[in-house]
Amino acid sequence: MWSFVVIGRNASASGEYAIEDLPGSSGRTDVLLRCIRAALLYSHGIRRDVRVYLVLCGGPKAPRTVRVDGLTARFIRPDERSLALLVKKTLARAPEGGLSQFVEIKPGVAVANGGVPCVMADVGEAATYVLEEDAPDLRTQGRLTGDSVFFLGDHLGFQEDTRAALTSLGAKPVSVGPVSLHSEDVVAIVTNELDRFREAAPVPEVE
Amino acid sequence: MWSFVVIGRNASASGEYAIEDLPGSSGRTDVLLRCIRAALLYSHGIRRDVRVYLVLCGGPKAPRTVRVDGLTARFIRPDERSLALLVKKTLARAPEGGLSQFVEIKPGVAVANGGVPCVMADVGEAATYVLEEDAPDLRTQGRLTGDSVFFLGDHLGFQEDTRAALTSLGAKPVSVGPVSLHSEDVVAIVTNELDRFREAAPVPEVE
Numbered sequence: 001m002w003s004f005v006v007i008g009r010n011a012s013a014s015g016e017y018a019i020e021d022l023p024g025s026s027g028r029t030d031v032l033l034r035c036i037r038a039a040l041l042y043s044h045g046i047r048r049d050v051r052v053y054l055v056l057c058g059g060p061k062a063p064r065t066v067r068v069d070g071l072t073a074r075f076i077r078p079d080e081r082s083l084a085l086l087v088k089k090t091l092a093r094a095p096e097g098g099l100s101q102f103v104e105i106k107p108g109v110a111v112a113n114g115g116v117p118c119v120m121a122d123v124g125e126a127a128t129y130v131l132e133e134d135a136p137d138l139r140t141q142g143r144l145t146g147d148s149v150f151f152l153g154d155h156l157g158f159q160e161d162t163r164a165a166l167t168s169l170g171a172k173p174v175s176v177g178p179v180s181l182h183s184e185d186v187v188a189i190v191t192n193e194l195d196r197f198r199e200a201a202p203v204p205e206v207e
Numbered sequence: 208m209w210s211f212v213v214i215g216r217n218a219s220a221s222g223e224y225a226i227e228d229l230p231g232s233s234g235r236t237d238v239l240l241r242c243i244r245a246a247l248l249y250s251h252g253i254r255r256d257v258r259v260y261l262v263l264c265g266g267p268k269a270p271r272t273v274r275v276d277g278l279t280a281r282f283i284r285p286d287e288r289s290l291a292l293l294v295k296k297t298l299a300r301a302p303e304g305g306l307s308q309f310v311e312i313k314p315g316v317a318v319a320n321g322g323v324p325c326v327m328a329d330v331g332e333a334a335t336y337v338l339e340e341d342a343p344d345l346r347t348q349g350r351l352t353g354d355s356v357f358f359l360g361d362h363l364g365f366q367e368d369t370r371a372a373l374t375s376l377g378a379k380p381v382s383v384g385p386v387s388l389h390s391e392d393v394v395a396i397v398t399n400e401l402d403r404f405r406e407a408a409p410v411p412e413v414e
Contacts, residue, residue: 023286030286034241038395043362043387078389079230079237080287155250177399178406180250182285185395188245192384192396199385 002194003051003126003149004039004187005119008032009156010058015091019084026084027058031154033083034184039191040070041078050191053122054087055115057159063115065102066090067122073108116151116165123149128171130163131190133180135173138190143197150190152183209401210333210356211394212260212326213242216363220269222298226291233291234265238361240290241391246398247277248285257398260326261294264366270322272309273297274329280315323372330356335378337370338397340387342380345397350404357397359390 010027017026022033032054039052050070057063066087068076077083086109094111095103100118102110112118126147129138151166158166176189217234224233229240239261246259257277264270273294275283284290293316301318302310307325309317319325333354336345358373365373383396 020288022288023284034285037389038392041389042392043389077230078241081227081229177402179399179402181395181399182244182248182250185245185249185399188388188392188395189399192386192388192392195384195386 001049001051001126001147002039002047002191003053003123003147004035004190005053005055005116005149005151006032006035006154006183006187007055007116007151007158007162008057008154009159011054011056011154012059013056013062013064013091014060015088016059017088019081019088022080022084027056028154028156029054029056029084029087030080031183032056033080033087034182035152035187036068036076036083037078038184038187040068040073040076046070046073046076047191051123053119055119056091057115061094061113064091064094065112065115065118067102067110067112069108069110071108076108116162120169123147128166128169129174130166130171131175131186132173133175135175138174138176138193141172141174143201144194145197145201148194150187152186154183208256208258208333208354209254209398210258210260210330210354211242211246211397212262212323212356212358213239213361213390213394214262214323214358214365214369215239215264215361216366217265218261218263218361219266220263220271220298221267222295223266224295226288226295229287229291234263235361235363236261236263236291236294237287238390239263240287240294241389242359242394243275243283243290244285245391245394247275247280247283253277253280253283254398258330260329262322262326263298264322268301268320271298271301272319272322272325274309274317274319276315276317278315283315323369327376330354335373335376336381337373337378338382338393339380340382342382345381345383345400348379348381350407351401352404355401357394359393361390
């Protein structure tokens with residue numbers, strides 16, 4: 001299982017934004033939405049062994065986290081508008097209150113009232129990485145086997161307390177090359193690297 | 208200079224589609240739009256030495272090609288809706304008739320009434336590649352230097368006559384790994400590989 005955790009510093013946790021102006025009204029939730037596509041979808045298929053967590057740290061009701069699980073998710077469409085509607089509807093149906101466990105809103109799509117700690121409790125035992133500029137290249141890390149979790153920032157990068165939390169979790173800094181890229185491109189490149197590791201050492205497919 | 212040429216088999220050449228339903232109404236122009244972002248934008252910047260060509264082969268007025276040139280383009284936004292509006296407005300202002308040279312509609316954004324031949328006349332001398340499953344890995348091709356052009360299909364792949372034209376141009380088949388990916392992810396991965404080549408052998412920056 002691979003998990004991508006994308007942390008949106010200002011991304012709206014309430015879902016109260018205009019679909020017609022995602023960049024201007026959603027705290028740049030559009031960046032996170034594009035990561036869903038990059039992580040889960042390949043040509044005419046969905047990656048059944050991948051989960052994406054969008055940690056929404058902006059506005060009322062923050063932090064909240066939306067989880068999309070490739071194993072059970074259905075009808076995940078690649079376009080940004082469809083993904084925006086999916087996340088917006090999910091947030092609108094999120095339970096109120098302090099419930100910090102994930103609650104499934106529709107097949108494969110769940111929400112929790114909390115941020116990184118909720119994610120860590122949910123992923124359980126896994127090798128943990130944080131994508132960062134100038135960190136050692138992912139290609140030099142040897143073969144990734146077993147469950148892996150990758151933390152990424154959005155266009156604003158991590159807040160100091162988030163970065164400190166990731167350090168205390170033992171997340172290993174890795175990078176994907178010499179240029180600072182959009183989060184969704186980082187997801188695509190990490191996924192490609194994992195595909196290549198897997199091809200070299202296949203694991204059984206999830207049914 | 209790197210150029211990406213994305214061929215949309217059914218992508219609307221007239222631009223007569225609904226922004227609110229790109230996948231359903233535009234011949235999957237959404238796939239091509241996402242390639243603009245992946246090719247041109249990195250974190251807080253635009254790649255000045257990259258061009259993207261969207262070859263629109265669907266509906267009335269096909270084929271037409273929209274070119275976005277990172278050197279002179281301004282205000283290229285990353286979200287799909289903004290990119291859709293940019294392409295739609297460009298097509299609405301395209302000159303009628305047989306003019307097969309690129310005509311600039313706004314800074315860095317041009318359109319031509321034609322397909323692959325227009326693109327080839329425009330790029331001039333360059334090493335030409337075609338992205339294809341099961342082709343030799345781009346990583347094994349040695350260092351890419353000089354001008355390079357990469358042809359990609361959309362979710363439907365190439366039509367037979369297009370593929371034949373690419374063969375006759377001497378386009379070299381390359382792949383980016385074991386899984387068939389979305390076009391925009393292929394662009395991101397090829398770009399990452401080019402970034403890595405360039406880091407190993409820097410070229411002067413474009414002013």
